Amino acid sequence: MRTTIVTIHQPEPDSELGKRLCTPPIELAIGLSANRLPHIAAITHAAIASSSGGHGDGHADDTGHSTAATIDFQFPQTLDAGLSISEFPTILPTQAEGWTGTPAIQVSRDGRELFPALKVVSHSWTDNSLRFEAIDPEGGLTLDASIAIGPEGLIRIDTALTNAGDNPLTIARLTPVVPLPPQIGEIQTCTGHHLRERALQRQPLTEGLFAKDSHMGRPDFNAATLLVAGVPGFGFEHGLTFGAHVAFSGNSTVFAERTPYTHGIIGGGELPYAGEITLQQGETYHAPRLLVSVGDGLNAVAARFHAYLRSFHPELASTPRPVTLNTWEAMYFDQNEEKVIALADRAASIGIERFVIDDGWFTGRRDDTKGLGDWQVDHSIWPHGLHTVADHVHGLGMGFGLWFEPEMISPDSDTARAHPDWILAPNATRMPV
Template sequence: MHSSTIFHLTNGGTSVVVDSTTAGLPAILYWGSALEETGSLDDFAAVSRPQRVSGGLDSPPRLTLVPQESFGWQGTPGITGHRDGGAHFARFATTTISASGTEFRFTAEDPHSGLGLEGSLVLTDAGLFRQRVQLTNVGDTPYEVSSILAVFPVPSTAGEILDTTGRHLRERSPQRHTLTTGTYRRESRRGRPGLDATLLLAAGEAAFGFESGMVHAVHSAWSGNHQLLVERTPSGETFIAAGELLLSQEIVLQPGDSYAAPDALGSWGNGLNELSQRFHQEQRSRPSHPQRDRPVTLNTWEAVYFDHNLQRLTQLADRAAAVGIERFVLDDGWFKGRRDDTAGLGDWFVDDNVWPDGLAPIIDHVRTLGMEFGLWFEPEMVNPDSDLARLHPDWILQADGRLPPSARQQQALNLAIPEAWEYLLDRMDSILSGHDIAYIKWDHNRDLVEAAGAISGVPEVHRNVTALYRLLDELKRRHPGLEIESCASGGGRVDLEILARTDRIWTSDCIDPLERLVIQKYTGLLVAPELMGMHIGGPVSHSTHRAHSLPLRASTAVFGHYGVEWDISELEEQESADLAAWIAVHKEWRSLLHSGRVVHADQPDPAMDVRGTVAGDGSAALYAYTLTASSASYPPGRIRFPGLDPTALYTIAPAAAALNHPGAGQSPLDWYQAALRGTPAVLSGRLLGSVGVQAPVLFPEQSILIEVRRTSARKDPS
């Protein structure tokens, strides 16, 4: 047994206080900014215990790490399941505890239910709070797990919820709600996180923003069905919980088997800028995180679609190399029978009708030009009109002997079938081994519906996700240095567990810069910019049919993993030169953009968007100011530049002035014109962050880049 002890974990500017004296399992008393002077932790625990009240239980229940009804908890339980219709109410008691300054571990048992529990709480160097829970069947008969949730308490001051919803071509659309008593739940039943998924469920002070307001958020690191909820009980506890959403019979533990719930990760901050930086810092600390410059990428999809013609593609590659592209990716349409999206998926053999000499001619040409070559796959999917489907109809996920409703004329393979998994590994390995391919664009273009085994009839989402992880891991093991992009109808599969195995996500199939401003802003709450594909589309967006200038399209994409999704093979000379100049600007700033702190300014005018990246040492920053619509004020107000060292002095100037809107206004603007003359204004980081400068007058849907650099110069006090 354990002794009654209060534990204080601290790391990365975060503290967590755990009380192990509670009945059943330990409870988290505090999660937030680092506590330097705590006083007596025993006293802190004593003043945190709930009071018995009329109409309540004799022993008031606690919000423990895994809340249990057997101890009186009447909110959402932390674990549900049953053993052949019985043992519904587990009653775990802690058996062992171990702790260090950054980690707390416990085990617990319920002999009556025949269950064992293990859990860990870890504070990472970035200050993220990670929880892991594992359940083991120590009984003699099978036990079905229905749900396991990791629970994160949030302060009682939280009064507002932020999450995101969306659809194809408009992922990560923010929505806010008042946090009231009761439960607000978000679920994905799509077999992937989904286009409407919320990456983070956040609860914070009313009207919290990017720069201010205490806010806590939780992410579920899982690439399949999941659940996130925020709950406030009538007794005053407020918490966020996260876990996998399990379908009936997906997890049936045989005696001795265990189920490890997905990692749940929490972050906090005084504003969303600080909260998201913890996630970015954590990603950058991974051994698998890309260490070299992110290659500027051209993807051929919107350039040629299914029209794979060697002459046209070599012409596109020539122009790509000339403007500074570093990676050339051949998208959908290269494999057997694939002339449109109605056939061929699953038949991963080079189509000799389109490529009579194989892929070698285009790959060799691309490599001769000094670019890497990438190739598109959609391994988890199959068209009914394919040799694979005709040979192995039982490999298709389906229920009751019928195919589910189709999407994009395709169905999903059951990767949990060993033979199907081996087939995909063999075909992809063969293509990669036979060609100089540095990169895979890995797509997943439909939600899963009735995702059951054709023979068993049992839902197979969980086993397909774990099979996907094994497939990715094995391909990376066999092909060291291979980079993989996670694409799922755009941003339909974005989570930290898929990113543990891939090197970037395709943020959205929509490249309209106005849509992308919002999509990238809220995807970036979780994902570091160097892991987010941000491409320059053509002059007219294929998804919205809006027309935009190159400066807007290019500046919107410049902060992320830069690329081009546009047929540039026949650009006029000036257009080509302008595109090359924008790519050069990205390369000039790339190391800062992919290592610095991402910031967004809370501008009172919603038409004025200010975002940027600040170097880790505060020495320089690049910001974009975009006017998304006409402003209510004319001229517009000031724009501020958050994230700078308040005690340092900085120069402020347009970045690559020739690329910005000519004149950047209808009349001269002092600080802008001074910078063009070579005598930029010098202001403190405090003034730039809190007061700002007069914004240039732009027409709607225009953008300029502004560079800020630390200087030792001081202005003449006269």
């Protein structure tokens, strides 16, 4: 099969980012083939090269971008008694492309699965990104997607699916993936519960699907946050390592999967419930961004994510993290102005830099059974409001913070009684859990 290769590169970071980012730059070779979506043919990371395809005899086109038109030498071969087309993962692998693993696009119309067969109709690229449009006229689908490398070196995959058909389209899955090289053989995720968050667990990457799903509507104690795949025995400072994160705080999945004919993939996306995402004609679903980091060890993988997050808050990027005292274990719900000021005085005397009032400052919150959602100062215990305490804390040279949990609400709260429709629930009479 003829494959055209487009190469994209990590942009040069600015001077501040460059000082903090001690990871080598990466580049992607992206393959464009007839009747398939684009696939990542090679990921080059400094001296470490991981590939699922060959570059061939590259040359520069008239835009100056490196391309190649050649045979993909590591393209899987077809086998007797097997599929008539070879299997390898595109960025959204489906059955129509010969993928025998979990389909990355699962959509239905009128209660019937569509089995999309998308064909690229246009593409364009810059030095650090490839964007393309693909259509399935029979299924009534239009896909817009981009693969990019940010200045921090994260692979960013954005996908959007539009209903081009007449009838409503239900989306069950839109989960982009990145291929893994053959030396990757171990995966690591987080598990846990209250007081045991982010406990690490490891296991071999074998044939089949390993998925870490979150069904709580928000990241919970058991949330994976990051699924890591690496060479067996990878550590913080050594071993080729990939980390996948879904940039979404709702129900989501991150996964690794290997089929008998492939080295494996890593990916993720949203986990909608049945009928939750239904598009009318012309409507578009924008899937959460998939972020994938590549590095030599866990620290290098983490450094790219740290730089990405800091880019959203440049005013905090170089600010030292303050030593913080939180009032929770000191007084729980037994708060009042006199006690909190006395604790602030003691905190300042030992060098605390930020003082945070935890749960219990708002209306009716005397225990953990009521009051969540009523985010107003409880004047029965703070007759002067919080200004007196805040001013005192600032006068001691400390920053002042306030605990706040906006996604939570108590049934026994003024807000829940006034706005029961604000509570995410199966129906008007049942609570979500």
